[in-house]
Amino acid sequence: MIPVCRTEDLPEGGAVRIEIDATTPAIAVFRSEGALYALDDRCSHQDASLSEGWVEGCQVECPLHAALFDLRTGVPSCLPARRPVRTHEVTEADGMIHVRPAARENTVREDAYA
Numbered sequence: 001m002i003p004v005c006r007t008e009d010l011p012e013g014g015a016v017r018i019e020i021d022a023t024t025p026a027i028a029v030f031r032s033e034g035a036l037y038a039l040d041d042r043c044s045h046q047d048a049s050l051s052e053g054w055v056e057g058c059q060v061e062c063p064l065h066a067a068l069f070d071l072r073t074g075v076p077s078c079l080p081a082r083r084p085v086r087t088h089e090v091t092e093a094d095g096m097i098h099v100r101p102a103a104r105e106n107t108v109r110e111d112a113y114a
C-alpha cells in the first residue's frame with residue numbers, strides 16, 4: 001500500500017493526486033459521502049486531471065468537457081468519454097489513507113471501447 005495523505009488532508013468532496021513513479025499513471029483519491037475512492041487521474045477522453053473535477057455523490061465530472069465517471073467503477077455515464085478509467089483499492093486506518101495501485105493486467109485496453 002502506498003501512503004496518500006493524512007485523513008484530515010482529504011475533506012468531504014475533496015480529491016488528492018498522487019504520483020508514484022515514472023511508469024505508473026497518477027492516481028486521484030476522492031472522498032464523497034463519507035467513502036473513499038481511487039481512480040487513474042487521467043480522463044479517458046483527453047488529458048485532463050480528474051482530481052481537478054467536481055465530485056457529487058458517486059460521480060466525478062471531468063473539468064475539461066464534463067464527462068461523468070462513476071467513482072465506484074470508473075465507468076463514464078455520458079459523452080464525450082467512452083472508456084472507463086482504472087479503479088484502485090483505497091483504505092483508511094490510524095489517521096492515514098493508503099492506496100494499492102491496480103495490477104497492470106487490469107489496465108483498460110485503449111481499443112476495448114472504440
Ligand code: FES
Pocket residue numbers: 043044045046047048062063064065066067079080081
Ligand atoms: S478531457 Fe475529460 S471529457 Fe474531455
